[in-house]
Amino acid sequence: MQGMPWFRWDATRAGVLLAVVGLGATASVGAQTMSYRLHYAKAGEAFIHVSLVPSTPLPAPRVLVVPRAIPMGYGEAPYDESIEELHAFDSSGAPLSVSRDDGPRWRLGNEGEAVARVEYQVNLARMERAILAASDASRVRRDYLSLLGYSVCAYIDGLDTAAIRLEVEGPPGWPVLTTLAPADTSAAPRRASAGDYYALADSQVVMGPGMHVRRIESAVPLTVVVYAEAEADVDSVAELAGVALRRAAAYFGTVPFSHYTVIQEFLKPVSPAHRYGFSMEHLDSSTFYLSADTAVSSGSSPADRRRTLYNYAHHISHAWIPKRAYGEGYYPFTWELTPVVDSIWFSEGFVQYAAIEAVAAGEADPAEYRRLMLATRFAEPLATMPEFLRQMPLVQLSRVASTRYSEDFRTGRSSFARGGLMAAALDDRIRERTAGARSLRDVFRHLMAWSAEHRRAFRIEELPVLVESATSVDTRDVFEHWLGPMPARR
Ligand SMILES: [Zn+2]
Numbered sequence: 001m002q003g004m005p006w007f008r009w010d011a012t013r014a015g016v017l018l019a020v021v022g023l024g025a026t027a028s029v030g031a032q033t034m035s036y037r038l039h040y041a042k043a044g045e046a047f048i049h050v051s052l053v054p055s056t057p058l059p060a061p062r063v064l065v066v067p068r069a070i071p072m073g074y075g076e077a078p079y080d081e082s083i084e085e086l087h088a089f090d091s092s093g094a095p096l097s098v099s100r101d102d103g104p105r106w107r108l109g110n111e112g113e114a115v116a117r118v119e120y121q122v123n124l125a126r127m128e129r130a131i132l133a134a135s136d137a138s139r140v141r142r143d144y145l146s147l148l149g150y151s152v153c154a155y156i157d158g159l160d161t162a163a164i165r166l167e168v169e170g171p172p173g174w175p176v177l178t179t180l181a182p183a184d185t186s187a188a189p190r191r192a193s194a195g196d197y198y199a200l201a202d203s204q205v206v207m208g209p210g211m212h213v214r215r216i217e218s219a220v221p222l223t224v225v226v227y228a229e230a231e232a233d234v235d236s237v238a239e240l241a242g243v244a245l246r247r248a249a250a251y252f253g254t255v256p257f258s259h260y261t262v263i264q265e266f267l268k269p270v271s272p273a274h275r276y277g278f279s280m281e282h283l284d285s286s287t288f289y290l291s292a293d294t295a296v297s298s299g300s301s302p303a304d305r306r307r308t309l310y311n312y313a314h315h316i317s318h319a320w321i322p323k324r325a326y327g328e329g330y331y332p333f334t335w336e337l338t339p340v341v342d343s344i345w346f347s348e349g350f351v352q353y354a355a356i357e358a359v360a361a362g363e364a365d366p367a368e369y370r371r372l373m374l375a376t377r378f379a380e381p382l383a384t385m386p387e388f389l390r391q392m393p394l395v396q397l398s399r400v401a402s403t404r405y406s407e408d409f410r411t412g413r414s415s416f417a418r419g420g421l422m423a424a425a426l427d428d429r430i431r432e433r434t435a436g437a438r439s440l441r442d443v444f445r446h447l448m449a450w451s452a453e454h455r456r457a458f459r460i461e462e463l464p465v466l467v468e469s470a471t472s473v474d475t476r477d478v479f480e481h482w483l484g485p486m487p488a489r490r
Contacts, residue, residue, distance in 0.1 A: 031055070031056075032054060032055055032056060032159060032162045032163075033054075033055040033162060033163045033164070033165060034052060034053070034054055034055075034155070034156070034159060034162050034163070034164055034165070034197075035052070035053045035054075035055070035164075035165040035166075035167070036050065036051070036052055036153055036164065036165070036166050036167070036200065037049075037050070037051045037053075037166075037167045037168075037169070038050055038147065038152065038153075038166070038167070038168045038169070038205060039051075039168075039169045040140075040145050040169070040170050040171060040174075040207065041171065042171055043142060043143070043171045043174075043208075044142060045140075046123055046124055046125035046126075046140060047084065047121045047122055047123045047124060047125075048121065048122050048124065048140075048145075048147070048152065049119070049120075049121050050119070050120055050121065050122060050152060050153065050154075051117060051118065051119045052064075052117070052118040052119075052154065052156070053116070053117050053118075054115070054116070054156070054159070054162075057090065057091050057114035057115060057116040058114060058115045058116075058156065058159075059113075059114055060096060060108060060109025060110055060111065060112070060113040060114055060115050061107050061108060061109050061110055061111065061113075062088075062107075062108045062109060062115045062156050062157070063101065063105050063106070063107055063108070063156070063157040064086070064088075064105065064106045064108055064118060064154050064155070064156060064157070065104060065105055065154060065155055065156075065157050065335060065336060066079050066080040066083055066104040066105075066154045067079055067104070067150040067151075067154075067201065067335040067336070068080065068103075068104050068335070068336055068337065068338075069333070069334060069335055069336065069337060069338040069339065070136060070150055070280070070338075071150075071198075071201075071202055071282075071330070071331075071333050072280065072281060072318065072322070072330070072347070073136060073280070073338070073405075074338065074341075074344070074401060074402055074403065074404070074405030074406065074412065075133075075136075075338060075403060075404060075405060075406060075407055076337075076338050076403070077131050077133075077136045077137070077151070078104075078130065078131075079104070079127070079150070079151045079152075080104035081126070081127075081130060082122050082123045082124070082126050082127040082130070082151075083120050083121075083122060083123075083154070084120065084121050084122070084123055085119070085120055085121045086098055086106055086118070086119070086120040087118070087119050087120070088108040088109060088115050088117070088118050088119075089115075089116055089117045089118075089119075090109070090113055090114055090115070090116050091114065091116040096108055096109035096110070096113055096115060097109060097110060103336055103337075104336055105157070105336075115156075118154075118156075120154070122138070122151070122152045124138050124139060124140045124145070124147075125140065127139075127151065128140075128270055129270065129271075132273050132274050132275055133274075133275050133278060133406060134265075134267060134274060134275060134276045134278070134289040135278040135279060135280045135287065135289050136148070136151070136280075137151065138151045138152060139265075139267075141208070141210060141227075141229075142210075143208045143209050143210030144206070144207070144208035144209075144210035144211055144227050145170070145205075145206065145207050145208055146204065146205070146206045146227070146263065146265065146287075147204060147205040147206070148204055148280075148287070149200050149201040149202060149203045149204060149205075150201040150202065150335070153197075153200055153201055155197045155201075155335070159197075160196065160197035160198070160335075161196050161197070162196065162197070163193065163194070163195060163196065164193060164194040164195070164196065164197065164199070164200045165191070165192075165193050166178060166180060166190075166191065166192045166193065166194065166200060166203075167189050167190070167191050168189065168190045168191075168192075168205050168207070169189040169190075170187065170207040170208065172187070173187050173209075174187055174207050174208050174209060175187055175207060175208070175209070175211070175213070176189075176190045176205070176206075176207040177190070177205065177206050177207065177211075177213065177223070177225065177261075178190050178192045178203060178204070178205050179203045179204045179205075179223075179261040179263075179282070179284055179285040180192035180193070180194055180199070180200070180203045180284075182223040182259055182261045182285075183221070183223070183259070185213055198283075198331070198332075198333060199283060201335070202282045202283045203282065203283070203284070203285070204261075204263060204282070204285060204287060206225050206227070206263060208227075210227055211225050211226070211227050212225070212226045212227070212228075212234045213225055214226075214234065214235070214238035216238055216239075216241070216242040217242075218241075218242040218243075218245040218246045218249075218260070219245050219246050219248075219249030219250070219255050220245075220249075220255055220257065220258055220259055220260055221258075221259045221260075222241060222242055222245055222259075222260050222261070222262065223259070223260070223261045223262070224237060224238040224241050224242075224261075224262045224264070225261065225262070225263045225264070226238070226264045226265075226266075227263075227264075227265045227266070228265070228266040228292065229266060229267055229268045229292040230266055230268075230292035230293070232266050233300055236300060236305075237262075237264050237308070238262075240305065240308050240309050240312055241262040241264075241312050241316075243309060243312075243362070244309055244312035244313040244316050244359070245260055245312075245316050247313060247358040247359055247361060247362050248313055248316045248317045248319075248320070248354075248355065248358045250358065250361065251317075251354060251357060251358035251361065251441060251444070252317075252320045252354070252358075252444060252445065252448060253441075253445045253448075254445070254448060256319070256320065256324050256448070256452070257283070257284045257319060259284060260284055260285060260316070260319070261284065261285040261286075262285065262286055262288070262312065262316075263285065263286070263287045263288065264288045264290075265287075265288065265289050265290070266290050266291070266292045266294065267289060267290070267291060267292055268291070268292045269291055269292075275406075276289050276290055276291040277289070277290060277291070278406055279311060279315045280315070281315045281316075281318030281319065281323065282319075282323075283319065283323050284319065286312075286315040286316060286318070286319075288311070288312075288315070309359060310355065310356070310359055310373070313355040313358055313359045314351070314352055314355040316355075317351050317352075317354050317355045317358065318347075318351055320351075320354075320444070320448060321346075321347060321350065321351045321354070321444070321447075321448075322343075322346070322347035322351070324448065324451060324452070325447045325448050325450070325451035325458070326343075326347065326451070326457050326458070327341065327342060327343030327346055327347065327457050327458055327459075327460065328341070328342065328343070328457040328459065329341035329342070329343075329402070329457070330347065330457065331457065338402065338403050339402065340399050340402045340403070341398060341399070341402045342395045342398050342399065342460060343395075343398060343460060344398040344401050344402065344405070344412075344415040344416070344419070345394050345397070345398055345415050345416065345418055345419030345422065346419055346460075346463070348412070348415060348416035348419060349378075349415065349416040349417065349418060349419015349420040349421075349422065349423060350419055350420070350422075350423045350444075352377060352378075352416055352419075352420050353419075353420045353423035353424055353427070353440070354423075354440075354441075354444055356369070356370055356373045356374070356377075356420075357370070357427075357440075357441065360373075374420070374421070374424055377416075377417065377420060378416075378417040378418075378420040378421045378424075379417075379421065381413050381414075381417050382414065382417045382418065382421070382486070385410060385413075385414050385417075386410065387488070387489065389410055389411070389414045390414070390485065390486040390488075390489075391485045391486065391488070392414075392485065393483060393484055393485055394415075394418055394419075394422075394482065394483045394484070395460070395483065397411065397414055397415055397418070398415055401414070401415045418482060418486070419482075421482070422478070422479070422482035422483075423440060425478050425481075425482065426440055426443070426467065426475050426478050426479075427439055427440035429473060429475055429478055430442075430443070430467070430471045430473045430475070433471075433473045434471060434472070434473060438470070438471040438472075438473065439471075442470045442471055443466065443467050443470045443471060445470070446466060446469065446470035447466055447470075450466060460483075463479065464476045464479050
């Protein structure tokens with residue numbers, strides 16, 4: 001039922017308003033700009049070179065930090081262990097002292113010196129072996145390389161709000177794409193800029209003749225990159241990503257980014273211990289990792305198509321929530337130590353409910369789609385969840401899931417399932433009290449506007465107030481009910 005006209009840019013039909021809103025004010029630190037250069041010199045090499053040059057040399061000593069925490073990763077990855085050959089230089093090119101501090105930190109130079117350049121390499125083969133979650137690792141293949149910004153870009157402590165310039169270069173002839181400026185994939189050095197370190201760290205770079213690139217006019221220009229270590233239906237993947245973005249944009253009403261990139265990898269497992277299937281959302285992109293044996297079927301049968309469409313819609317919806325409307329702990333982000341977050345049930349549960357509603361609107365039977373998704377994603381997993389997890393108040397559960405969401409997926413699943421059912425209960429209440437004139441969609445739209453205006457995290461106790469100002473419906477008791485322990489099983 002979804003022929004090509006569905007994918008044409010049609011703002012009126014989708015009811016989409018374009019409103020480009022940046023993330024935070026990103027006040028630069030003085031006029032300081034940090035220039036990053038990522039260079040993958042030769043196909044077959046296991047590492048990339050990174051150089052970091054401040055626009056003005058920085059009085060030493062300075063501290064270089066390599067992230068261990070991942071925004072929305074709810075866990076830690078030891079990226080510092082893949083750093084090799086770390087050197088610092090002054091403006092004459094003379095080497096400065098480099099010493100390891102506690103944590104993922106290096107001390108650069110001494111009193112009276114100035115840091116003009118930092119260089120290091122990142123061993124991607126070691127990183128992929130050490131990090132078992134495929135979604136958290138960068139990787140290199142004979143004809144392909146993919147980099148997660150936070151896994152390879154370090155920053156100078158205290159300068160994470162400085163503006164960023166990025167240059168990326170691959171082996172001669174390799175196409176190169178950065179999600180900061182995805183329209184161009186020619187082989188020449190790619191250049192892009194970012195408002196601050198967060199925007200750089202949450203971007204990705206892919207390159208190599210092994211990647212397939214598709215461009216689709218969706219709610220905004222969409223670039224889809226597929227790398228597959230098996231036969232894969234690249235056009236189906238791209239088509240479904242386009243539908244997902246269009247439906248999410250229609251649900252939220254405004255699009256707070258000017259382009260979007262989906263990167264889908266189908267990978268042969270590196271070892272039996274490595275985990276595939278998790279995806280990761282970013283500011284203007286999302287990254288999806290499946291094992292190669294699912295590549296052929298992805299998007300082909302009706303069940304696969306349904307699963308893939310929902311998965312894209314879910315992760316794309318995160319570009320709205322919590323990337324641009326968030327509870328405390330999401331932004332500003334603590335890169336060295338994963339933050340403890342009170343509102344995962346909102347960021348993961350409410351957003352999945354939004355994705356269900358967004359996808360449902362384009363399905364033949366929206367009510368049936370919603371019923372099926374609420375049952376399979378939320379209600380059924382909770383019915384069999386251990387009692388001690390059901391009895392945890394929701395904020396406490398969220399704090400526990402903050403550091404082990406996917407490692408012990410019971411904590412992640414319980415958080416989003418309870419949040420998803422809370423969102424459904426709120427939506428039912430709002431529709432009932434307004435005779436269908438308002439819904440939770442109005443709350444999401446109000447929250448997006450509120451966040452763009454206030455540029456800060458909301459506090460949990462502000463949520464019922466936001467619901468009421470968007471819909472005039474009092475939902476305090478619904479929040480209270482769902483934030484408490486679940487009823488004991490009989
Ligand atoms: Zn999610």
